[in-house]
Amino acid sequence: MVRSYNPEEIELKWQAVWEAEKTFHAPDPTPEEMAAGKGGHTYVLEMFPYPSGSAHMGHVKNYTMGDVIARFRRHQGNRVMHPMGYDAFGLNSENVAIQTGEHPAVFTERAIATINRQLRRLGVAIDWDREVVTCRPEYYKWTQWLFLQFYKRGLAFKKEAPVNWCPSCQTVLANEQVIQGCCERCSTEVEAKKLKQWFFRITDYAERLLEDFDKLEDWPERVITMQRNWIGKSVGGNVVFRLAPRGAENGQLDPADPTGGTEITVFTTRPDTLFGATFFVMAPEHPLVEEMVKGTAAEEACRRYTWQAMNTSYIERSNAEKEKTGVFTGRYVENPVNGALIPIYIADYVMMDYGTGAIMAVPAHDERDFEFACKFGREVIEVIASPDEFKNADGTMKEAYTGDGLLVNSGPFNGLFKTDAIRKVTEWLREQGKADFAVNYKLRDWLLSRQRYWGAPIPILYCPTCGEVPVPDEQLPVLLPDITDYAPKGKSPLAAAEHWINTTCPVCGGPATRDPDTMDTFVDSSWYFLRYTAARRQDLAFQKDQADYWLPVDQYIGGVEHAILHLMYSRFFCKVLYDLGLVGFEEPFKNLFTQGMIYYKGAKMSKSKGNVVNPDEHVAKYGADSLRSYILFMGPAESDAEWNDQGIEGVNRFLNRVWRVVNEAVDAGRMAAPAGAAAGTLGPLPAESELSPAAKALLVKVNQTIDKVTVDIDQRFHFNTALAAIMELNNELAAARGGQGGGLEADAAGRRVLAEAVEAMVRLLEPFAPHMCAELWEMMGRERIWDQPWPVADGRFLTLDAVEMAVQVNGKVRDRLVIAKDASQDEVLAAAKALSGVVKHVEGKTLVKQIVVPGKLVNLVAK
RNA sequence: GCCGGAGUGGCGGAAUGGCAGACGCAACGGUCUUAAACACCGUAGGGCUAAGCCCGUGCGGGUUCGAGUCCCGCCUCCGGCACCA
Missing domain, CATH: 3.90.740.10 (Valyl/Leucyl/Isoleucyl-tRNA synthetase, editing domain)
Incomplete structure (x- = not known):
């Protein structure tokens, strides 16, 4: 009797294994490995989430996609770094604090715990030992340190200028955060105010930001265009x-x-x-x-x-x-x-x-x-x-x-x-x-100071005798003080924290005041991808040789809404760090993939519209593997897609069918290693002469599927068609096995091919449904599917011996022809002309042109 | 206004210039069931004088033996930028 597919049981089991053995931990490179340079390792990264409460479907899509790539690259033999963190400073938590009185840190940490649990429950292959959280002092100490590096180079400076003021958020905004005259966050119309504010001198880098588009390997053209227009040369x-x-x-x-x-x-x-x-x-x-x-x-x-x-x-x-x-x-x-x-x-x-x-x-x-x-x-x-x-x-x-x-x-x-x-x-x-x-250039300097509480304090002091004084490195981090009134009043709430704002000048020892503003959260996210390489280090932000080993990020994945903001700021940061000698590369993200959004009932999901689909419910009902697979099956990853409750049921049905097919094969003893073969292998394939046409056909399907899935994941990011191909394989496999006459089960060679198909299917499906495949693999008597090499198609079995060709007369299909794949052009034409459906349409006419597309079609032009 | 991207069955979507609609959803018919659900098998773009043929990938032209795919001109939708000198 076949066990029933119980996703929750299986998923929790394998998640516990991965957690316990730190399966997805990427060890730091050794000096020898760093000396050897790029090769054999890869950095897969998704834009880290803003912890506003819990993960939504957009996150599920983003992190599942990254996970498929990360797992796939691991199968290809790479050491993969696939880390996760939280973009945890920002107005959302602060606004909650204003409403509830709860400290933003408390709210934020709770939201982080929730998302963290959700991501683990999805089985995303993350190196949790490298987790970073931007609102924690051990992170923002280094954000402040980097600010000071910029400051010492004259790249962070204060100037009085007309700036964008959001009257609702009660803070200034960078130009990039003003969308058609309105605040990017709250859509309130911004006002022009003349204020003295902190800026990063990004305009000094305008030309290099343009030139270095050449250094990007694969970025969506429209993202580059958007940045180019924004820079506006x-x-x-x-x-x-x-x-x-x-x-x-x-x-x-x-x-x-x-x-x-x-x-x-x-x-x-x-x-x-x-x-x-x-x-x-x-x-x-x-x-x-x-x-x-x-x-x-x-x-x-x-x-x-x-x-x-x-x-x-x-x-x-x-x-x-x-x-x-x-x-x-x-x-x-x-x-x-x-x-x-x-x-x-x-x-x-x-x-x-x-x-x-x-x-x-x-x-x-x-x-x-x-x-x-x-x-x-x-x-x-x-x-x-x-x-x-x-x-x-x-x-x-x-x-x-x-x-x-x-x-x-x-x-x-x-x-x-x-x-x-x-x-x-x-x-x-x-x-x-x-x-x-x-x-x-249209590009303006990046206004980075904010009159708000929940951000990294700007590490500058004002002394009546010494003027503007940077906080010495040994006094970092400048900790955010605990306050009770977070409400902005046109100036930073920090200005009212007297015990904090008043301090001592490190130069002359006299009284001094701190800068009351905090940094734009885009500063935090402009370097987090570097911090992952040294997440636990207390003594430095990141180590150059390790950063140079892992970066630039080989594959970055995220929403197109960051086309200008985060992606341009990060590029700027990287160039400054390069100039400072802190990193050895000028572009942080070599390849970028921008995913489409998930809609529901014709609109973006949002709490206010009440059209939010909760991932947890679907994980509980169908399992993480079904949710992961469905969200990638919905359509091409780069396009927007509409959530459909019945769609996930269909994918769940598919996983159930795979489960059953594999279970039956295992129960029949077909997946065990034969006598004389190494444990965990199926032994050699039968000689081609022993294969029935049906067995050969299935074997061809297996190898075609391997090819298709590999290309779809590796080069096209078309996960939907990869899954469709696996579905086709499963359909053919299920159809081929039994039936009248026993199907492929009737002879040893057929049974061996069936086993081959089952094994390939489980391996191909693993990046999408890792838990179920780990379980099936174990049932097949194998170990550690996540460490298996990716299957490679056998060139001998990529095409059938006989091909069906369409035969057209004047461009219209009139008959079909089944013929040996290596038939000569003359043989194909002769056979085509003899077909009754063809004869009917060429009778009494003269052939003026004959086209043969090998293996595909024949077109006879008759007049 | 300018710059991108996209228009394919009832729906999501497939298709290196070579058989349009793979795969899935929904639908319908059947098997199983006391019944239903599940599961399984099957049907399925539209039309006609239906063993055959015609029409079909937003619209109109073109190139080609052959166009969803390439070219020209439109229409619609989405995204970005927008008195940028």
Whole structure:
């Protein structure tokens, strides 16, 4: 009698074994191994979870996928490091603390314990000895230490700047954390505030962040594109315009004007269009505006407009659909190419935070400038010969032409092609000291300080005599103090912790205060993948040679929502650490896979929508192996997928069928080692001549499946088709074994092939359903399936002797042909032409073309 | 607006330019059962004058002996960026 499949019993049994013997612990490399370099070991990593309560289906998918890869690579003979940790600082726990009064650490540790239990229950092959938790002092000591390394290099600095303030979260945010003008966390519209804050100088690395895309082996193109767009490199020139003295436009110079002759630089990607600049626009907040218009008739109007612009929300102001507004300042600048005086406007379509906050406006060749010119009646001068469809009947511009062309109306540069003109005009102005080549990036420095409690304190002190003082290494970590009131009040709750904020200056011994802010949690997650290589070390953050042994991460897996944030910050960190000599590689993640999300009832799962599917329930009902297999069977791993309760039942049925098929084979004594064969082996395959056609067919199926599953896991990450292939094998195996006449069970050779199929199926399924396969393997009298080498297809049995080919006449299938796989082209054609279904359609016609695709089809073209 | 990605049965999805719909879900028919569930066997894109033939991968063209796949032009949906000078 076949045992029934009891997933819970089996799963707990094997999890206990793995735990007890630390099966998935990756030992530190020895000096010899490190000297030997890469090879024979691999680092598989999934983005670590944020412990907000318990694991959700997205986590199950992420960690199961990583687990399949990790187990697969182990079977391939690699030493695999597959660690886990928790991104444990952050606003969620703090907000819970504000509501309940419970310390965030208590809440967080409880959430960690829950997720930890869930991951173990899923049987994920994790090296738990390397676990890291970012909110624990033994971790954030090193986050602080790294901050100080950056600080000492001038890469962490404090500056006053307009920053994004989330009024709901009561903290500033980095640019990357503002999504269409709203807070990434809570969707509240952010406000601009001028504050003194800590920044990382990521802009210094803009060019390398772009260049080093070349060092990535396999990243999704769209992630690279998103980062490239975010960094936003523009190549052009800085051009200096001189502010004309008041009255210069009508010859009535005002000698008392202090601003005349002031240089205003603009950044432009189109120096070729300088002769077409018919006006000039400055951002309303431009620091020169106030002085420029002081005491003039335009002063009041400018002040009113600026006030209005600064009170326009970011979203509204950055909406390109909005009608252009602006005010004439009454002042003019001199165009450096021809000395023409052109009027200066202030307008909110020019942003202070990009370029220099001032632009030259060329309405003929810029859509925004064209729109503004139309509204304010400015002249439009064509300087790039434009196609007729951009012009009115009278030759004036109908719309801005931004394409390529030859220069016109541009004095000595007429006739030059756009790209040549860009270079030549810039060079010409450079000789006169009026311009230079320049590159601009959209990327801003990373604002890292937060006015919140639950983060790593910034290890800086302020001393009245010594100024800004870094906390000495031996005083790290700067521990978060216990407080009772976590509520943010526009400044960090830490500022109110008097016993903590007041301290002693390590330089002069006088009184000093601590920086009250904490670090953005993205700082914590920008280096955790390094900490895994030295998780328990108290004396250093990580050890260079060990980090260089394991990293860069061979396969990183996570959600695409981190395409810019976490992934760009981590790349930046890695480059800084490389420059500091702390690591020997410049990119942290060699290969990246971004998984799709799991939807339910047409929407993202969320507590507020009440459409959350709880993984625990499904583990309890069907077992971890079923949940793991189903979540990967749902569809291609990179696509979004809709959870379906019946889907997991189907996969559970499949595992039950495998269980039964293998059990029956074991019960029949078919899986035991034959006399003379080593224990735990099936002995040699029978000679090919002894195989019945059915046995041969199953053997071919086995080897085709090995090939397919291997490629699907290894190269395509198509776990759904790998599982489908195993299902097919199981179907064929089940069908082949018995039936009338005994099927393959009737003779010794057939029984040997059946055993071969059973063994292969269990091994191929193991990464997906490791517990069940461990159990079946043990029942087969074998040990440690997780250490078995991955099966390799036998080249002799990859194709059948006879193949079925479709025979087409004029591209339509009219009959089929079964013929020996090594039949010659002539033999195939002769046989094809003799088929009744073919004869019918070619009768009375002449064959003009005959195509044979070996093993697949024949196409006869008849007229 | 710009840059990506995707549109295939009732559903999730398969398919190096070579037999569209593998595998699974749901459905239907049958076997087992007192009955049901489970399990097992089988049917299943649409249509017609049905042993045969026609039509079918968002729409319209094209290349090819042959197109879901390649090219051109659209439509729709999703994602990212967006007055970036």
